[in-house]
Amino acid sequence: MELVVAKIIISPPSKTSVTLTCDLTDSSEVTDYEWVQLISDLNGSQSVQSVQKGISLSINTESEENQGEWACLFYGKHGILGNVTYHIHTMSGLSGHKSPGFSQSTAAVVGLGFLLLVLLLILAQVYKNHQRRKRIFQFPALETIVHTNSNEREERERNQEKK
Structure with a gap:
């Protein structure tokens, strides 16, 4: 019996996509690799969706349906030998994306x-x-005429109301 360590290598780290590669310390017994997405619902139950066969998988990290848990299953001659999982963060803040809409600074x-x-x-109105x-005030006579x-006119209006 031999201990085999499995891990997922992420390359190249980019903002929009990531390539996951299934890496084993001894892959001599491995005949096939399969990538599956583990989908959890609100009740806590999980379902498995097979995505592709092969040692590597490219994922668009901006797509919400690609976020969550991914597993690399590796098979030998007599069936499954094991698996290793990788979790892509589902919160946009963790992956560095901004949520759409106005921010507080924009509103301010x-x-x-x-x-x-x-x-x-x-x-402008005061000026x-x-x-x-x-x-x-440059023309005091004009001011007197306007006020007079x-x-x-006000006096005439008052007199007409009294009559």
């Missing part, structure tokens, strides 16, 4: 931009009012 930038726009509009008052006309 949009909010600050909107606030800045509102402040600029208010400042416009200041310039208008400045023009009127508006005062007379």
Whole structure:
């Protein structure tokens, strides 16, 4: 009897795909390799889905259906000799992917931009009012005429309401 150590070698490490290779310390008795995906459901039961035969398997790690547990089964003349498993992380944070949608920093930038726009509009209105008052005060006679006309109009309106 001989102890054989099995492991999965990952190469090349990339963001989108990975190649898994079944490596044994002594593969002289091995006649065939098979890669299967172990699928777990919410009840805790597992099902096995055969993927391909061969010593290596290429997986797209961005695809959610490829995430989970993978096993390399190795066979001899009289049946299965053993297996070795590898787990691909199912959480996007562990594999370095960002979730789609707005992040908090994007929302903060949009909010600050909107606030800045509102402040600029208010400042523009204040400046416009200041310039208008400045023009009127340059001509005191014009100011008197404008106020006199508006005062007379208000007086006439009050008199008409009383009648």
